[in-house]
Amino acid sequence: MTRIVKNPNPTLADVGEQAVITAIVAHAPSTRNGDDAAVLDHAAPNSRTVITTDTLVEGRHFRRDWSHPAEIGRKAITQNFADVEAMGARPIAALLALSAPGDTPLEFVADLARGINERVTDYDAELVGGDVTDNDRITIAVTGIGQLGGSLPPLRLDQARPGQILVASGHIGYSAAGYALLKEFGRAGVPAEFDPMLRAHCSTILTPGRGFVARSAGVTAMTDNSDGLVHDLYVMAKKSAVTINLDSAALQPDDLLVRAAELVGADPWEFILSGGEDHTFIGTTFGPPPTGFVEIGTVVRHNSMGAVTLDRAAPPYTYGWESY
Known part of the structure; x- marks a missing residue:
């Protein structure tokens, strides 16, 4: 059950897991997100699936005093979709696993999701699911999924x-x-x-x-x-x-x-x-x-x-x- 809070700037601990997920989906919407797993459309004939994953850890890959949350979201997608494109493939979807302390502002997650959505939209892709969990520092793990069409080999x-x-x-x-x-x-x-x-x-x-x-x-x-x-x-x-x-x-x-x-x-x-x-x-x-x-x-x-x-x-x- 989502907690009812009066704090105008609630944290993740204030609102609970489901409200965090709701905030992500609201700012990075997809009809495929919201169930136990995402079901993607069949790949085109003579097409292969390309998958990659990458992680950003606060203090090592980004700093909140240097980067706005939306910028961090865009960067997380860029570095994963760049790996998909480096194989010659087209990015089609992403998954987000977010670990963050309970005192992280919910607004941070909403803005992070907004940045993610801005970047996946550039590629005609979607954020189709993921996970959220408590941690002592913010860790953002993105999985990028792409399609490699045609008979040409991947760019190995x-x-x-x-x-x-x-x-x-x-x-x-x-x-x-x-x-x-x-x-x-x-x-x-x-x-x-x-x-x-x-x-x-x-x-x-x-x-x-x-x-x-x-x-x-x-x-x-x-x-x-x-x-x-x-x-x-x-x-x-x-x-x-x-x-x-x-x-x-x-x-x-x-x-x-x-x-x-x-x-x-x-x-x-x-x-x-x-x-x-x-x-x-x-x-x-x-x-x-x-x-x-x-x-x-x-x-x-x-x-x-x-x-x-x-x-x-x-x-x-x-x-x-x-x-x-």
Whole structure:
């Protein structure tokens, strides 16, 4: 039974589990949500299901003094749907598992759900269910579900081949710059000109359909830049047993990235090569760059150990995000 409360700003403990679920469904509505499990429509003929999951933990992946709840919701969907699209698939649904302390404001959950709904709507997808539970810190786990249509293979990490070009879609380095600015100045202290970088870090925005376009245009291997450009490309290079060479001329930091780096006393190349969380799509193809992509390097040769170079030399920054 839902508790009756008079508090104009109730917490999760004030209202109880069912009211929390009701708030989520109200702000991220779906006709498939509300039963014991969601029943999705049959996949199209010659179609496969793609599933991924990712978790955001307060204090490790987001901070409430840096990010609005709706931004956190959008980010949670973006990072999962980017993984779906990196396979060349189309996102169709998401599940949310939310753990939060009882003193968390209900308004936080409502705004989180609103942000989730804004982002799934961008993809013509829905939040179709999930779970809520008590915890000592806010943890947001999203499962992304997609469909991979047609007979073309998925864009696997082990399908990069010598002679291909390396292509990318999206900003590289902006999220890392936004993070550095937030660490230095806090949300309120970052100059307005750097708003694109704050959005890149707090609420990454991607153009839906890039994965589908890439697969249709002949891209064979793809990943999203989530843990750092060199780090993520090394995973691809190792799985494909190749050396991938980045072209510094194609990756030159723009003026805004240079100014951000100067402001925090950093090297913009560190943002580009090791930053991560841009969720830029990076792929390999024998053809020209697909629509919305640009060439940033080449796959130069077989290499059983896998390697990533910058202008045929070792990159100055090679680290990336590691959970442990």
